[in-house]
Amino acid sequence: MTRRSDRSLPRAGTAARRASVLQAALVCFTEVGFDNTTIQDIQREAHCSVGSLYHHFGSKDGIAEELFIDGIEHFNQGMLRKLKASSNAEESVKAVVRFYCDWTVRNRPLASYLHSRDIDFSDQARARLKEIYREYITAVFGWFTPFVARGEMRVLPREAYVPLISGPIQEYVRRWLSGHYERSPVSLKALFADAAWNAVKGESRGDTAER
């Protein structure tokens, strides 16, 4: 009964339970924030007992961490996939903006949660996140470096690329997520994608076909 070989994928029921808890937690966190969500809130939303929560996740923080890490990885994987499907610098830069925009709209609650800053991750989780971030950033920069080398993109301080490319769309999305802006990010996607490319494209050729 249940092979000993894999502790992290026990039986079908277990995985389903875990997923439903994460889903419930996401709903709560999005509605009232991590600190204002109680274990009981999650438990009621997930239709399970307190004990079950602790059996699977160990603590409230444990749930938050797993949800966060899962979310980040989902985003990162999607982004890298899009990137690798692009064939040149311009397409790549624009793909970043478009994906950011699309993913956020399609995963609004998760996106909102990933923006929160009030969670005290355990040292272990923090280490894990750092590693995930490192791998991601390495892959992304690995992708763009050749474009810069070939002059298709400007040479800039390393820390400037992300803010220049993603800053505007992120700022817009942030305000949209908190309800300050009504209009869906999707309707401004092209605008921000163009702006991103303009901000980082190489300076050699006349930018004729931009709009």
Place this chain on the structure above:
Amino acid sequence: MTRRSDRSLPRAGTAARRASVLQAALVCFTEVGFDNTTIQDIQREAHCSVGSLYHHFGSKDGIAEELFIDGIEHFNQGMLRKLKASSNAEESVKAVVRFYCDWTVRNRPLASYLHSRDIDFSDQARARLKEIYREYITAVFGWFTPFVARGEMRVLPREAYVPLISGPIQEYVRRWLSGHYERSPVSLKALFADAAWNAVKGESRGDTAER
């Protein structure tokens, strides 16, 4: 609101006491966040009694709200002052970026606090903030509208201006505030100011003097 000069001089006066409490609260909020700060933390940091805190601010939320509103007003006033000292579109746009950058670096803890999203403001405070925001945005757009009308700046959806101008610097600052970036925003100020202007400048004339 309470001159900045007496932060470290807890005289017996009411105003001084209030200022020292706000200062103490800011320290706590910055260190561990609003939810993880207790009334006792603030009280100890401010060298006053619990009762005194309640006498002056009514509640924990009251402190957070006052601190937040004071901070926003301080920022807005400074920004408008800088704006009004600019003489054309380009200078204005760049002034926004520069001020955002400078103010953040000079008021790092306060800036960090203003970025937090985990405070449940009272209806009253929310209304107040909305009004402040409305006034501010009205003043800012009032300033820029003529430039757009004259073609010195692009015509864009209203919600796009702020993200395009402030998005990159804000994104950079956010990462710097949370410790992900080392380099002071000040060293990238010019870069982001130029980028902001390029993103919103009118398209008529050749952009010669760009760098």
Place this chain on the structure above:
Amino acid sequence: MTRRSDRSLPRAGTAARRASVLQAALVCFTEVGFDNTTIQDIQREAHCSVGSLYHHFGSKDGIAEELFIDGIEHFNQGMLRKLKASSNAEESVKAVVRFYCDWTVRNRPLASYLHSRDIDFSDQARARLKEIYREYITAVFGWFTPFVARGEMRVLPREAYVPLISGPIQEYVRRWLSGHYERSPVSLKALFADAAWNAVKGESRGDTAER
């Protein structure tokens, strides 16, 4: 009850499983006490499932009771054996002290557990213990009564014999078990045995100045 020899051979047999659980429980109780030991602790130490524990012992208290009763019976049987191998009053009294000392040193964890006072036994277990104690005390007093009758031992209130004979060694052992004393009880065995005999021996010979 389960031969001592198979403690480290968790064969599939029921008896072996029971023994390994009792052994595991003893380790836990000794380390952190009954109340601070969880079923999970025992289960992990015994390499078995929670369900198995309950299948065999019914409850946490059930384990503690069985362990306690087994221990007491083991001690009592050993003591009576030693007593019956003695041929006179002096030897008998000294045998009590010696056995107490030897058994404790040889069964340190069990001895430590038998000294604990924080277990709420079931009525049934309490009755069982009372009966065991009654039988034991009857046998012991049955053994010593003739010596007292013959004047080889002092006539004392019934309750005074045990404290006078075992009190010192027990006190020493208690402190040794809790780590206050370093020196093994064995090295003081002869001293306490002599003292015990002096405390209860008949007054016929020599020792006039007793008052």
Place this chain on the structure above:
Amino acid sequence: MTRRSDRSLPRAGTAARRASVLQAALVCFTEVGFDNTTIQDIQREAHCSVGSLYHHFGSKDGIAEELFIDGIEHFNQGMLRKLKASSNAEESVKAVVRFYCDWTVRNRPLASYLHSRDIDFSDQARARLKEIYREYITAVFGWFTPFVARGEMRVLPREAYVPLISGPIQEYVRRWLSGHYERSPVSLKALFADAAWNAVKGESRGDTAER
């Protein structure tokens, strides 16, 4: 209002509250033991709120520790007073037994509590207890050393004195406290006092046939 000079003896009401909590805790611990006593039990018995308990003692362990330390100090002080009122070796030894007996009977619940072994003291409390014990044992041995030097008491391994003198009465008291013996320790006080003296008195006079 309340002088700043002494934090540990705030105002009359505070001391009274603290005392009543300790008293309530003692009642509970004696009745059902430390682990089976809940904060609510103490709170109800002391007629105060949960918060008040924590305001004054910090934790359940904190209450237990303070009660324990207060008890030990009360006992030690009484013992040393009695000792110093004795004028020779015999009187001193017997005073130890008598005081032990009297104090236990007069402070039965406290005595019972001091015998319990199931409390996890904090490192700080443990250090405090160790120091208290060290001081006490130093004072006691300081008192008896001259008698041994003068030959009025036997020369024995240092660890043997306490068990020989106090062992029997302690053993009796322990059983009496747990309800196994009915007869008050007081009625056997003289008997155990004599036995104690016989066990440690010098060998100069008469008592030749010791082994």
Place this chain on the structure above:
DNA sequence: AATGAATGAGCCTTCATTCAT
């Protein structure tokens, strides 16, 4: 205005026990 003891609702977590597989 200041003080800090008192209050108690509510939180996170533990853990003995059950039971479907």
Place this chain on the structure above:
DNA sequence: GATGAATGAAGGCTCATTCAT
């Protein structure tokens, strides 16, 4: 017999807030 996910009552503790002094 064995397994371990599920259960939920109960526990220790926190902390914003009140109020008598």
